[in-house]
Amino acid sequence: MADNSDKSERISDAEHAVMEALWQRSPLTASQVCEDVCETRDWSLATVKTLLSRLVSKQAVATRPDGRRFLYTPLLARTDYAGSESRRLVDRLFGGRAAPLFAQLAESEALTENDLAEMEALLRELRK
Numbered sequence: 001m002a003d004n005s006d007k008s009e010r011i012s013d014a015e016h017a018v019m020e021a022l023w024q025r026s027p028l029t030a031s032q033v034c035e036d037v038c039e040t041r042d043w044s045l046a047t048v049k050t051l052l053s054r055l056v057s058k059q060a061v062a063t064r065p066d067g068r069r070f071l072y073t074p075l076l077a078r079t080d081y082a083g084s085e086s087r088r089l090v091d092r093l094f095g096g097r098a099a100p101l102f103a104q105l106a107e108s109e110a111l112t113e114n115d116l117a118e119m120e121a122l123l124r125e126l127r128k
Contacts, residue, residue: 027071
């Protein structure tokens with residue numbers, strides 16, 4: 001799937017919750033998205049419809065008619081979104097360098113032994 005992050009506006013936290021529902025399974029109707037997110041976020045169906053409309057405008061979600069309702073499908077792949085958000089975080093908080101991010105995580109004890117093992121394996125793979 002193409003990386004739409006350069007073409008579209010940034011996705012808000014609320015819009016991200018809708019995207020998560022669509023990434024888990026799609027296509028979905030607005031009502032189905034609401035079933036996934038409304039209760040935990042104390043949202044109404046109208047809120048979900050507004051967020052879906054914004055995501056369509058941002059070219060992150062496609063819509064197609066299905067009888068009297070619409071079906072929504074993500075156009076932005078989750079991996080593309082995670083990559084662009086990760087890059088934005090590193091650029092904004094750590095001057096474009098990833099090493100200080102890992103140092104910060106290590107200092108705040110946010111990394112588990114499992115995390116460290118996965119990172120070591122990744123580094124070994126990248127050096128091949």
